[in-house]
Amino acid sequence: MIRIGHGFDVHAFAEGRPLIIGGLKIPHDKGLAGHSDADVLLHTIADAILGALALGDIGKFFPDTDESFKDMDSKVLLGEVVEKMNEEQYKIGNVDAVIMAQAPKFRPHIDEMRESVASILNTEVSNVNIKATTTEKLGFVGRAEGITSEAVVLLTKMEEY
Numbered sequence: 274m275i276r277i278g279h280g281f282d283v284h285a286f287a288e289g290r291p292l293i294i295g296g297l298k299i300p301h302d303k304g305l306a307g308h309s310d311a312d313v314l315l316h317t318i319a320d321a322i323l324g325a326l327a328l329g330d331i332g333k334f335f336p337d338t339d340e341s342f343k344d345m346d347s348k349v350l351l352g353e354v355v356e357k358m359n360e361e362q363y364k365i366g367n368v369d370a371v372i373m374a375q376a377p378k379f380r381p382h383i384d385e386m387r388e389s390v391a392s393i394l395n396t397e398v399s400n401v402n403i404k405a406t407t408t409e410k411l412g413f414v415g416r417a418e419g420i421t422s423e424a425v426v427l428l429t430k431m432e433e434y
């Protein structure tokens with residue numbers, strides 16, 4: 274049994290915050306605004322997993338009106354979503370994600386990011402692909418107002434013994 278899910282998220286740039294993407298602190302002159310640490314990539318992957326399981330989205334489980342999630346580490350958020358996935362007897366088949374940002378350049382960080390994401394998802398690095406693209410200076414991404422990302426995940430049912 275396999276299930277597919279899609280995730281999408283957007284966060285605006287904000288001065289005076291670190292840029293956290295894929296669980297890594299990426300050197301840049303600004304970070305992203307959010308109730309949590311605003312890790313747009315981990316939110317996208319969490320939403321894709323919840324989507325595959327027809328469980329809703331991260332706002333349902335981690336509402337931004339709840340003060341206990343203020344400045345939350347999104348690695349913890351995604352870890353809790355992985356626990357839900359395991360409770361449903363599913364594991365990661367593979368993940369393919371794209372980060373859309375005019376800057377910074379993510380290419381130098383992609384391999385470390387894949388390792389970080391694979392570790393949270395409890396899967397092999399070869400099951401995690403992360404891409405980055407600009408939008409050729411078009412739209413809110415192109416004007417460097419924020420970062421958006423999209424992901425698809427394939428989940429596979431755990432073997433029953």
Ligand SMILES: Nc1ccn([C@@H]2O[C@H](COP(=O)(O)O)[C@@H](O)[C@H]2O)c(=O)n1
Pocket residue numbers: 373374375376377378379380381404405406407408409
């Ligand atoms: N924030 C980004 C954007 C892009 N890259 C890498 O550059 C390649 C070319 O990007 P274009 O938007 O000009 O097509 C892209 O394939 C990525 O490898 C990046 O590292 N960080």
Ligand SMILES: C[C@@]1(CO)OP(=O)(O)OP(=O)(O)OC[C@H]1O
Pocket residue numbers: 282283306307308309310311312316331332335336337342343344345
């Ligand atoms: C993660 C949560 C919760 O801290 O906050 P944000 O960092 O604002 O992220 P978003 O992707 O807008 O939605 C989920 C939120 O409930």
